[in-house]
Amino acid sequence: MRQAISEPIARFIKTGKFNAKVITMKITDEIFQIGGGGLTSYEDAAIYLINFDGHAAIVDAGCGGSHKKLLKNIRACGVSTDAIEYLLLTHCHFDHTGGAKALKDEIHCKVISHELDAPFLEQGNPIVTAASWYGSGMTPFAVDRKLSGAQEDIKLGGRIIQAIHIPGHSPGSVAYLTESDGLRVLFGQDVHGPLDSSLLSNKEDYLRSLNLLISLEADILCEGHYGIFRGKDEVKDFIRSFLKS
Secondary structure, X not given: OEOOOOHHHHHHHHHOOOOOOOOOEEOOOOEEEEEOOOOOXXXXXXXXXXXXXXXXXXXXXXXXXXXXHHHHHHHHOOOOHHHEEEEEOOOOOHHHHOOHHHHHHHHOOEEEEEOOOHHHHHHOOOOOOOHHHHOOOOOOOOOOXXXXXXXXXXXXXXXXXXXXXXXXXXXXXXXXXXXXXXXXXXXXXXXXXXXXXXXXXXXHHHHXXXXXXXXXXXXXXXXXXXXXXXXXXXXXXXXXXXXXX
């Protein structure tokens, strides 16, 4: 089933009043949502924290307008910013990467992106990154590790996170797959798209990538804008809905 949002977050969505003490969402004992609408800025795509026995990574960085709040949310999970080794970017779009440079500068983590999206981040391209959609510019930053090929392993605290190339929404879109609490957890941001020529989207690649995501048999899907889905059938049904549309 899709994970229900907490009552305080539901109240925020309905009334605009938010209990500042409720600032993260637990997904497993090792994985939390720390950013996104209701947690940081409404413009941010979801931001996730992985903590493997004191070795941590962040998945995506939001737009960057709620940088201080994001740092507080990390600490609220019992994780020191010194423990964060990687910023794992799923793709180059601004609502996922606009805050990357500030995080990189402050916590000195290594930024990982696919080599097909990395140039647009390093050049600060406002069109392909969709920064212009947000009335903003993209501040360029260096990508420390550029993924290539269909799959690469990232080691974190003796554990493995698989980086899987899923082009379509952007040329270098990546999903990250790992195991936590005995469950296969998939960070498949922006499964829903959209596809747009200015983003260098490719429909045929996108449809192939959706089928690849279904084949991964994930128990939990952490999506960028639609929330968290639990159970293999729920995950597959959500992804399949975009094949049909």
